[in-house]
Amino acid sequence: MESLQKKVVFDGEAASMMMKELRGSFGSGKTRSYEWRVSQVKALLKMVTDNEKQIIDALLSDLAKPPLETVVYEIGMFKNSCEVILKELKQWMKPEKVKTSISTFPSSAEIVPEPLGVVLVISAWNYPILLSLDPVVGAIAAGNAVVLKPSEIAPATSSLMAKLLAEYMDNSCVRVVEGAVDETTALLDQKWDKIFYTGNGRVGRIVMAAAAKHLTPVVLELGGKCPAVVDSDVNLQVAARRLISGKWGLNNGQACVSPDYVITTKDFAPKLVDSLKTELENFFGKNPLESKDISRIVNHNHFARVAKLLDDEKVSDKIIHGGEKDESKLRISPTLLLDVPHDSLIMGEEIFGPLLPIITVNKLEESFDLINSRTKPLAAYIFTNNKKLKEQFVKNVSAGGMLVNDIALHLIVPTLPFGGVGDSGTGSYHGRFSFEAFTHKKAVLYRGFGGDASLRYPPYTETKQRVMKALVSGGILSIIAALLGWSSKA
Amino acid sequence: MEEAKEKGVFNEDKASLVVKELRKSFDSGKTRSYKWRISQLEAMAKMIEENEKDIIEAVDKDLSKPQLEAYIAEVSQTKSSCSEAIKALHQWMKPTKVKTAITTYPSSAEIVSEPLGVVLIISTWNFPFMLSLEPVIGAIAAGNAVVLKPSEVAPASSALLADMLTKYLDNSAVRVIEGGAPQTTALLEQKWDKILYTGNARVGRIVMAAATKHLTPVILELGGKCPALVDSNLNLQVAARRLIAGKWACNNGQACISVDYIITLKHFAPTLINALKEELEQFFGKDPMKSKDMSRIVSSSHFSRLLKLLNDDKISDKIVLEGQKDEDQLKIAPTIILDAPDDSLVMQEEIFGPIMPIITVDKIEDGFDIIKSKPKPLAAYLFTNNEDLKKSFVENISSGGMLINDTVLQVVTPGLPFGGVGESGMGCYHGKFSFDEFSHKKGVLYRSFKGDSSMRYPPYTPKKQSLMKALINGNIFHMILILIGCSKL
Secondary structure (H helix, E strand, C coil), X not given: CHXXXXXXXXXXXXXXXXXXXXXXXXXXXXXXXXXXXXXXXXXXXXXXXXXXXXXXXXXXXXXXXXXXXXXXXXXXXXXXXXXXXXXXXXXXXXXXXXXXCHHHCCEEEEXXXXXXXXXEEECCCCCCCHXXXXXXXXXXXXXXXXXXXXXCCCHHHHHHHHHHXXXXXXXXXXXECCCCHHHHHHHHCCCCCEEEEECCHHHHHHHHHHHHHCCCCEEEECCCCCEEEECCCCCHHHHHHHHHHHHCCCHHHCCCCCCCEEEEEXXXXXXXXXXXXXXXXXXXXXXXHHCCCCCCCCCHHHHHHHHHHHHCHHHCCCEEECCCEEHHHCEECCEEEECCCCCCHHHCCCCCCCXXXXXXXXXXXXXXXXXXXXXXXXXXEEECCCHHHHHHHHHHCCCCEEEECCCCHHHHCCCCCECCCHHHEECCECCHHHHHHCEEEEEEEEXXXXXXXXXXXXXXXXXXXXXXXXXXXXXXXXXXXXXXXXXXXX | CHHHHHHHHCCHHHHHHHHHHHHHHHHCCHHHCHHHHHHHHHHHHHHHHHCHHHHHHHHHHHHCCCHHHHHHHHHHHHHHHHHHHHHHHHHHHCCEEECCCHHHCCEEEEEEEEECCEEEEECCCCCCCHHHHHHHHHHHHCCCEEEEECCCCCHHHHHXXXXXXXXXXXXXXXXXXXXXXXXXXXXXXXXXXXXXXXXXXXXXXXXXXXXXXXXXXXEXXXXXXXXXXXXXXXXXXXXXXXXXXXXXXXXXXXXXXXXXEEEEECCCHHHHHHHHHHHHHHHHCCXXXXXXXXXXCCCHHHHHHHHHHHCCHHHCCCEEECCCEECCXXXXXXXXXXXXXXXXXXXXXXXXXXXXXXXXXXXXXXXXXXXXHCCCCCEEEEECCCHHHHHHHHHHCCCCEXXXXXXXXXXXXXXXXXXXXXXXXXXXXXXXXXXXXXXXXXXXXXXXXXXXXXXXXXXXXXXXXXXXXXHHCCCHHHHHHHHHCXXXX
């Protein structure tokens, strides 16, 4: 009933009115002060700390997400972002002095970071807290007013965030708009100073097309098939555990940086598969469909989508572990597949679920070509102790980000930019990059009235031309030479 | 005849073929090597050096651009960019090591710059060499294959660019496609790894919309009405000269960073206008139409456009310096308008010509409101000795870039990014910013197999949860407490 009411209320007119209010707030200058930004970041910190239980419950409701995953990845990582901002914001806000050259002497220059204005953050359902609040806190740190549109596919979390942000934050500058396609469309019709979208490539194109109308720059955090290459010279138990943790321990494979598929050598595959089976049982027990330590599939749509990948004829004889489904509980057990054909459905799209295809090659270097034949993923992983192989991997494979010998942790390093390339997205954030994503770096040059030489100005005599030429080439000797040959009148 | 042949020949299929070839070259890895990039940059420097005369002749033909202006902007500036890239490339290409926290201990991390792939640069007519070669230098420095589409509105320059780049650079990775809208459309249908477009907002939207199909990131260098706010507390002669330098001595106002209009105090306007008139005469003589030191209007369509602005009823009685007009020569002499209404044509669109509106205000701060009421420009200028006013201007006015007490020079300052914000564009380039914008900054984290603790893994116990919580918050003390109190996990 309430949801229907919301649908009726937030249309183009409502969006336009909200925009007007936010522009008024931004125009007043209040979001620009260090004090305001810090107060809002602290409010967000308090908000997630005070409401940890409610957040855990909302995520249990939306995704059956294990509390440890919520505490570590949703709340923990977000709190980290806030701490980094509180520690470094003053430094980030300072103009950066830049050296000037002789051609503009005397002068001084700096790059001044300024907020863009009013920005829109469209979030996703799989890490609904993190993927909403992390961009939002970046926007606030950079001094913007911000609207958050959480995903309706995680409704408990969406409504919790709407409630909490209204309670804790400065509503004149920070808003939440709940809803689905209609509300998002109404929002996308407005002129934003930046749009930050997390989700899939199809909607990413819709967002970018809407942004193009207003020349709005965008950050698109998309996905892709993140490959994990596994060498035979690894500590097998550790590698297997990390693969499992990065796949099924990350929202049950429903994460943009989950390893989508594994590539290993034909010789090593049996050993890897055995180790995976062993560790899977250690982690989730003999009945993984019953384990509380693994998220469920988010909803029936996605369940049907993932089930279809399993039901594909082309893979029917390739399932070597798992494959059990329980639609009533929206659960599919951790499933391993071996050497599925490249034209199978499962290799044709991002899986975003608990299925792990393992592709075998003769030599590990072949995996590079395999990966490069596909669109650039958001992350690429390699497990090896071979230094040369690591170097070649980093050099020859293009991905948003990379991790050697582990999964996903590069997201936790605030000094690394997190973002895609090619089909996996454009722009990045985390740490200082969040601040910069929502900032305009304004170039400022200062000159005085002294040191004005008329040789710059028309009429352009031969002499002036000679001296100007020497000046812009910056060679001191040539300048002196030209000046010596120059009479007192220009 | 040849152009028509080209027009008939270069369609989507041709465009697709070009991209295919360039992709093959890129995939072969040849553009990634330091050696290749340096060889191309050195070839470019040689190219500019050896063809200086032809370059100046081409812009003279296309724009009647004065030799000195052409030398500085088109030749010298591009040569400097090559040298800067050659000198700094080694440093730019190095991965940046970054600190890691205890949360991922033991680990090391770095940001690796990698080329995007095959990029498209769509250039423009007013600084045809600078605005074509500067982005190409950046794309090559970053290791990409590149296609340049110069502007057909400057045909001599376009032809020379095609000729020179084909002769001096590696054709398997660097191409020039000449032509107009059909050729550009064919190119825009292709999948590029980045597109840099310099021009106007209308076409900017078309480029971004086309880029959307392939999720191609874009740099849009657009324009806007760049204001110059002129206080009464200044050195009048110097200010007047610099204003003129930033308008009429800058391709005759046809530059994205030209001073579009002036805002000054009511009581100061007459003084300023007199100073401008005086210095204009110093610069261009009593008959500016005869001066060799002033670019002409680029084409008859632009000439008509400017005429329309001047013939607007709303400003008929506001022209305080009426410049001569000669359609045959495509020349319009410096023209100044005082207090044109805000809804006049000349105040509604980017002028891009030798017409200078001067808007007066009672208080200088009112000037801020006028500027803010318009879309964010590519550049904003302030002339004053008042330190507080300078500070307030920088803090409160948003624009791509800014200059205090001068015009235009912010774009030749290495170390400063050149780009717009809002309607004036997105992204930036020049110097290292060019390298960065044509690169993907790949975050890489390295871990070893040591230091693996099962507290990360299911089954999740309350103890593991507390430990993980402490770890992620980097709370070492807390972690130790838990570990001391806990036996085997």
